[in-house]
Amino acid sequence: MRTQVGIIGAGPAGLLLSHLLHLAGIESVLLETQTRKHVEERVRAGVLEEVAERLLIDTGVGGRLKREGLRHHGIKIRYNGEGHRIDFKHLTGSHVTVYGQQEVVKDLIAVRLGAGGDIRFEVAEVSPHDFEGAEPHIRFMENGKQQVLHCDFIAGCDGFHGVCRPAIPSSSLTVFEREYPFGWLGVLVEAPPASEELIYAHHERGFALLSMRSPQVSRLYVQCDPNDDIANWSDARVWEEFHARMSGDDGVRQQEGRIIQKGITAMRSFVVEPMQHGKLFLAGDAAHIVPPTGAKGMNLAVADVSILSRALEAYYKKGREELLAAYSAICLRRIWKVQRFSWWMTSMLHKFAEHTPFDRRRQLAEIDYVTSSRAAATSLAENYVGLPMERDWVQDNRKTQSRSSNDFFRARLANPWAAFRKRRDARHILG
């Protein structure tokens, strides 16, 4: 079996990569250990930056996103029992869209399969080989039979616990990591959200977040012990904790409803450098993890594969290798800024056991500052709605400001390397 790009993992990163490659006329085969049902039902992130939303819409996977996605022009930060709004539209002209990750995954699977794409679910014992040599290939078991997929490149989109990152010699990688002494308990609830906008709440009992999936379904999170057993969280306890942390005099009270999903996620910051080794390229959670407070996990996966797909396109269409060589460096500039933002939001809003009374006062002063200073609020807003992609994207965008976003992306898809071609040297891209 042979293809141009062998992709491991059918999360947002792997699925979107295979879709973007298909649009560029590049073949791929996608290998996934889980069932289709499992990946389509996995409840995870829910916030899309505008640039990610536009990419999905303008590459033909945004039909349902446009109809069902909930456009948000701001968030509320709540402390001392009062909500304070950060107005994204006013401060940045931009917005985010609340649309569940599993919906993005469903849409991408439908589009790939509709276009005859090759996605193999329920494969086992997947392993990448010879990516340092001339014959990269992936071994896997399918219906009890050993298979070998030969390819030019391997894309490791297999998440944090995948096989691709550990397959790279550890002497070639540098890991940067920070664990947090707390996690998030997340629940999906059949009840309308108490607020049209997300509420991030700082509270002496710990952080809480009110989000949503639709006008009828709420997504709620509370800070918890990362090693806690989910069995310790009865529905009654979830409600008690959530109400307490959202309490205040302004009458915000989440309506209770049937809890249809419940899970605990540990929190960490993690980056591996570089994100490539020979012909193996890591993308998404395989290369980095952010704590979820900045709502960035899925967006970073989208950013990585949008860069990787364009670098592969330059290789196949123009024989240019320098963009593939620069893949990791281009991605890491964005990733580190997103890491900083996610760490900062997390530090500002969570309860830390080691905090002294001084630290608590400083934390409250920081929230007060960010919700009352236009400069500080703008900094939060521009990071939350999403930093521009790499430099060429920004410059192109400025030139095309008078055109609609659709025209802009159509132009990019028709001629995605126009800006890059002007700069022969990849260093310019990193400028």
Ligand code: FAD
């Ligand atoms: P993933 O979505 O993890 O996809 C990787 C895929 O690879 C999976 O389908 C997996 O089954 C498959 N795979 C793994 N190993 C192999 C193998 N050996 N062979 C083949 N396939 C393999 N982010 C937020 O911003 N907010 C949140 O609230 C939030 N909640 C989260 C909750 C959980 C439980 C987790 C794990 C993540 C959460 N995230 C959240 C992060 C966000 O969901 C991820 O950043 C996003 O899923 C990254 O996409 P990805 O495609 O890189 O990885």
Ligand code: DHB
């Ligand atoms: C959601 C998740 C986040 O991590 C976040 O910061 C905001 C919203 C969500 O799942 O809706």
